[in-house]
Amino acid sequence: MTNRPEIVFAPLSADPEPTCVVLAGDDVALGARARELDQRSSGALQKAAEAAQFKGKKKSTAELLVPPRIGVSRLVLLGVGKASDLEENDLVMLGGVAAGAISARKSKSASLIAEAPEHSGVRPETLAALLAFGAALRQYEFRKYMTKQKSDDDGAEPDKLQKLVIHCADPDKARAAFARYEAVANGIMLARDLVNEPANVLGPVEFADRVRELEEVGVEVEILDAEELEKLKMGALLAVAQGSVRPARVAVLQWHGGKSKRTKPVAFIGKGVVFDTGGISIKPAGGMEDMKGDMGGAACVVGLMHALAERKANVNAVGLIGMVENMPSGTATRPGDIVTAHSGQTVEVLNTDAEGRLVLADLLSYAQERFKPKLMIDLATLTGAIMVALGKEYAGLFANDDKLAGELLDASESTGEKIWRMPLDKAYDKMIESKNADIKNIGGRWAGACTAAAFLKFFVKDTPWAHIDLAGTAMDAPKSEINPSWGSGWGVRLLDRFVADKYEK
Numbered sequence: 001m002t003n004r005p006e007i008v009f010a011p012l013s014a015d016p017e018p019t020c021v022v023l024a025g026d027d028v029a030l031g032a033r034a035r036e037l038d039q040r041s042s043g044a045l046q047k048a049a050e051a052a053q054f055k056g057k058k059k060s061t062a063e064l065l066v067p068p069r070i071g072v073s074r075l076v077l078l079g080v081g082k083a084s085d086l087e088e089n090d091l092v093m094l095g096g097v098a099a100g101a102i103s104a105r106k107s108k109s110a111s112l113i114a115e116a117p118e119h120s121g122v123r124p125e126t127l128a129a130l131l132a133f134g135a136a137l138r139q140y141e142f143r144k145y146m147t148k149q150k151s152d153d154d155g156a157e158p159d160k161l162q163k164l165v166i167h168c169a170d171p172d173k174a175r176a177a178f179a180r181y182e183a184v185a186n187g188i189m190l191a192r193d194l195v196n197e198p199a200n201v202l203g204p205v206e207f208a209d210r211v212r213e214l215e216e217v218g219v220e221v222e223i224l225d226a227e228e229l230e231k232l233k234m235g236a237l238l239a240v241a242q243g244s245v246r247p248a249r250v251a252v253l254q255w256h257g258g259k260s261k262r263t264k265p266v267a268f269i270g271k272g273v274v275f276d277t278g279g280i281s282i283k284p285a286g287g288m289e290d291m292k293g294d295m296g297g298a299a300c301v302v303g304l305m306h307a308l309a310e311r312k313a314n315v316n317a318v319g320l321i322g323m324v325e326n327m328p329s330g331t332a333t334r335p336g337d338i339v340t341a342h343s344g345q346t347v348e349v350l351n352t353d354a355e356g357r358l359v360l361a362d363l364l365s366y367a368q369e370r371f372k373p374k375l376m377i378d379l380a381t382l383t384g385a386i387m388v389a390l391g392k393e394y395a396g397l398f399a400n401d402d403k404l405a406g407e408l409l410d411a412s413e414s415t416g417e418k419i420w421r422m423p424l425d426k427a428y429d430k431m432i433e434s435k436n437a438d439i440k441n442i443g444g445r446w447a448g449a450c451t452a453a454a455f456l457k458f459f460v461k462d463t464p465w466a467h468i469d470l471a472g473t474a475m476d477a478p479k480s481e482i483n484p485s486w487g488s489g490w491g492v493r494l495l496d497r498f499v500a501d502k503y504e505k
């Protein structure tokens with residue numbers, strides 16, 4: 001949110017803005033344009049590097065104030081290390097480091113000279129686009145509730161970057177190369193906005209309203225209200241919602257980008273618990289505020305569908321999200337209640353805090369019945385146990401299909417959004433057998449992430465299916481070069497890449 005700086009592309013020869021970042025390789029190797037700036041300023045760049053003991057190590061920086069005769073107030077040298085080793089994700093990260101270095105210097109406009117210091121194997125327009133992508137992600141802010149930020153005369157915040165100029169060999173080509181990354185960046189930032197939004201503002205109804213806006217990019221949006229969900233017999237999802245005064249919503253998003261309308265879609269399914277108190281099995285107070293982010297899976301699906309549509313992906317994709325609030329009240333589901341899911345199967349709810357799986361159970365069975373998808377992937381902040389297992393670096397991947405798991409792992413490798421495959425096993429299925437119904441919603445003390453996945457599997461027929469537990473990565477994840485936000489937008493990039501590489505051919 002909050003006015004985002006504009007990113008524009010300009011020729012290498014254009015005059016740089018007052019704050020200018022240039023890339024430097026090992027031993028301060030410079031590209032042609034940077035060498036020219038160095039010569040014009042009588043070797044100031046090389047001298048400053050030496051004085052600062054800057055060697056061009058990846059992500060290190062050195063700064064020169066008012067270097068002579070190049071018309072900038074500050075020039076920042078940004079180390080890239082050995083340029084020939086740079087992979088796609090390194091360049092995105094470096095774009096983030098550049099943006100961070102620029103914001104720390106509080107300049108209204110800045111230049112980034114996108115020129116590799118030596119032959120890097122990356123096309124110049126790709127280099128420019130990847131740096132721009134990283135910079136865009138790093139510049140994200142969520143300040144809509146900060147009433148104190150002052151505006152100057154033209155309404156802009158003082159000392160805030162408004163324009164980032166990326167200088168490159170062929171600006172037209174770079175602009176074209178950036179288009180798809182910009183779409184992904186917009187999807188990621190949409191997901192961050194949704195996760196960061198507090199639950200008093202973003203209830204199920206308000207969330208659905210935000211999702212409707214995807215019609216603007218050409219997504220077909222259908223919102224199912226509580227009455228329709230009753231008719232569809234989504235008894236598990238509704239059991240979660242019934243303790244809240246705010247009624248449930250399900251959004252069905254369709255992007256028809258495939259060559260044939262008849263091609264079976266790929267389906268993405270998201271847990272959208274706008275706030276998870278735990279219900280009657282109430283959570284302890286400490287840290288409960290984080291549960292406004294319990295819709296991180298749904299936010300990821302919405303961000304992904306936005307990205308696919310904006311970049312006009314050549315694929316048929318469906319997004320399904322279940323939006324509910326899990327509250328304790330006189331109308332709430334009790335431990336011991338038995339509910340009938342959309343599939344007709346019964347669930348004994350032994351812990352009302354294991355609610356995400358109830359929401360997903362109905363969406364998984366509805367997705368299969370209505371769309372007969374080629375494959376389906378659900379995303380959910382499902383368990384604390386996944387963080388015990390993997391921390392906040394990796395999300396957990398569970399899959400009933402090795403090919404699908406492999407495709408997701410490939411996309412993970414390319415984007416740096418890390419996933420780690422976890423087991424599905426009959427032994428976990430046993431742990432959720434119920435004495436009173438077809439299945440129960442908790443599995444006991446151990447392997448919490450695995451029994452949660454086993455529960456979901458119970459509602460999957462023979463569709464290739466993957467479940468990604470992103471409880472550790474969707475919110476409150478470690479800040480990175482490209483993520484300054486509490487709600488990270490994690491997963492949008494991974495799944496966009498998965499679609500692009502495997503399902504757009």
Ligand code: BES
Nearest residue numbers: 294351353354381382383384385442471
């Ligand atoms: N939304 C939580 C999982 C969660 C915890 C996400 C912390 C992000 C941060 C989920 O609904 C939940 O409460 N899971 C329980 C399951 C248990 C009751 C079987 C858990 O993990 O403790």
Ligand code: MN
Nearest residue numbers: 276353354355
């Ligand atoms: Mn819960």
Ligand code: ZN
Nearest residue numbers: 273276294356
């Ligand atoms: Zn939850």
